[in-house]
Amino acid sequence: MKIMTGGEAVVKALEFLDVNTIFGIPGVHNLAIYSALLDSSIKHVTVRHEQGAGFMADGFARTTGRVGVALVISGPGLTNILTPMGEAYHEAVPLLVISTNNSRRYLNGRTGILHELSQSNAMIRSVAKESRRVPYPEAIVPYLIEAHQLALEGRPGPVHVEIPIDLLDSEIARPDRKTMGQTATVFQLSQQAGVLQDVQQVVEILDTAQHPLIIIGGGAWQAGDNLTQLADKLAAPILLTPAGKGSIDDDHPLCLGVRHHFPAIRTFVENADVVLAFGTELAEDLYGNFFSTKGILIRVDRDVSVFERNIKGHICLLEDANTVAELLNKLVRVRPDRKGLIHRSVRKVKDQASQELPHIFAYRDLAILLNILKEIRTSLPKDGILVSDSTRPAYVAFSEFPSHTPRSFLFPCGYGTLGMALPSAIGTKIAHPERAVSVLAGDGGFQFTMAELGTLCQEKLSIPIIVFNDHGFGEIRMFEETRHPGRRIGVDLKNPDFESLATAYGMPFYRILKNGDLQNALSIALTLQGPSLIEIDSPGSI
Incomplete structure (x- = not known):
């Protein structure tokens, strides 16, 4: 033995x-x-x-x-x-x-x-x-x-x-x-036989729906192809939750993106007569707005407990999102007559949301943040992965940074911790050495796990780290300014010299001084064999 x-x-x-x-x-x-x-x-x-x-x-x-x-x-x-x-x-x-x-x-x-x-x-x-x-x-x-x-x-x-x-x-x-x-316990996720009858009921509802809408959460991130096909057949707009970002290409004509926190989008969702929610708890959005609809709510999830959470569905299918979407694609009636009309209506409501952007993000440097995201998007390949921390550019990125592939924009959505970006990017790059991976972090959040620069350099991973340096906890500083103008506590930081830090680890360093610098620096950094550090200094952001 x-x-x-x-x-x-x-x-x-x-x-x-x-x-x-x-x-x-x-x-x-x-x-x-x-x-x-x-x-x-x-x-x-x-x-x-x-x-x-x-x-x-x-x-x-x-x-x-x-x-x-x-x-x-x-x-x-x-x-x-x-x-x-x-x-x-x-x-x-x-x-x-x-x-x-x-x-x-x-x-x-x-x-x-x-x-x-x-x-x-x-x-x-x-x-x-x-x-x-x-x-x-x-x-x-x-x-x-x-x-x-x-x-x-x-x-x-x-x-x-x-x-x-x-x-x-x-x-x-x-x-x-x-x-x-x-x-090993043999477990089966599929309950297909048990939900088939309910799926038939869903098909009947969808075939008569005038304004169907699909919501995709993080639990459906691997069902993007089938859900895109379903949306096209139904001519149904698609709303993404923060965790579902990238499940559907943001450039798809039916995609509303991650915009539930925009009033125009919430009104649009409320007026849907049928809502198909895949893999989402339907929790409050980034700014505390809860989901609401006047129509029939159909929930699809692998976790039975979510059906009693936040808002109850009229029909609940305990099944994998991909399985249900595949079944529906075989059974639903194609609605080609609605395609042009719905595409126009999605463009219109997204245009309305764009007008609301300055009211959603009352940042003095909003134009700078938008340009940062534009330059990152231009430099990063379509299948590139941006791993972000809780930082002001990332909050804007949910709606304004297009994602084209599943799990290509990572963010600490649920728990909202700081410090996730750098180490999570390391794990991501090890899993996907063939894909471009970059970090976007604020100076405060970056320092939560800054020690992992050692791991990054030891593993010789090509990961550019973009540090948005507003010399403190900028988002909280803004809230403090609203509560007691001109008086701050605990939000201003004494930071390291990031160039010296990069030098200590033998990493190339780039300082962003004007428009175009970030795009050039990131484009170069993505070709390197090892990590690099890019600093965006934003001292006057608040």
Whole structure:
């Protein structure tokens, strides 16, 4: 009988699951796993902080649909990854977070031992689908396989598996692939037989609809082709949620983009007589406006719980968006007579929204922000990926930066954390080495995870980092100015010299001084073999 350690069992399980990349930091409590990785084909990316590991796994998963894997130590390693897990939980991004804990004999009470963390599983469950502690060595493989499946099942999200360190050095029988395959739970996402009757009802409603409309959320990002075909057949305008941006080409004549926060668009949506909502919770938009319609609401989602959330649907289909869209495409009546009229009406309402732009974003430098986005879009290939932090140019980008492919504009929509952009871009580029990837971050948010410049340079990834430097937390500064003009607290920052920072890491640096500079700098930076730093200095923005 072949024998292996618990640490080897972790790696064997990941290999069985076809995991090819993990993000983490070695520590005294997880060295048994790292020793096993020495003889594995799995690529390990050493991060500078566990928060970086979580965001890198997020970027990897968010742009591939595969499970992103992070490996951290007990105690502080686990608490450091809480924020990216929260972001992934809100955005339905499948992660597998593996952590260690102290030996089982120390887990039932306070002992003062290194990295002790009481109630770790209860803590993690607030930002994860599940958190499980492996009870004995033979359970390591099945726990990891089940966690990986759970991360993908239904509404995707992060799952945590905790392994006490005494299990990692224990010896167990080495399972073969057949045994691991039998361990794996076979789950089926499709409920097609169960929803077919409801789909027929939906077809009848759509065939008589005068003003149908489609809403696409982040849960339908992989259904873009079928949903585009459905929209064309129905001559139905398409509204995207922030998480759904890019699912449909923004240049499509039926696409309203991410513009629910514009009054003209909200009125347009409210007047639809049938709304098909795919993969969205229908939560409030970027500026606190809730979805509303006078028509029949049909909701399609893999997560049954969303049907009772925010606004109830008249018909709810528990099914994958792609499956339902494919079924509808076979059954709905094509409406060619409405095509020209609806295209004109979409252009008209988008023109009205453009007139509302200065009222939505009361920025003194709005014209500068629009030009920044224009120059980035011109330089970035159509399938290029822009990974953004919570920063003022990104808020404008939702409606004004065209995205042409799914998951080509990443943003911390749900949890709204700062610091996601740089590490998430690293994970994204590792997943898609053939595609152009760039970062757009504010100076404040960039410094949350600035340490990952070390990871970026060590991996030699071609990622231009655009830092919009307004010398503080510019959006919050604007709110403070509204509340108490001329008086500020906590929003002005002493920043590093970004050129010196780039030099310290051996990165090319570009300072943007006038129109055209950003387009030229980004075009050059995208051809380089390694990273670069581009600073846009905006001292007078507020």
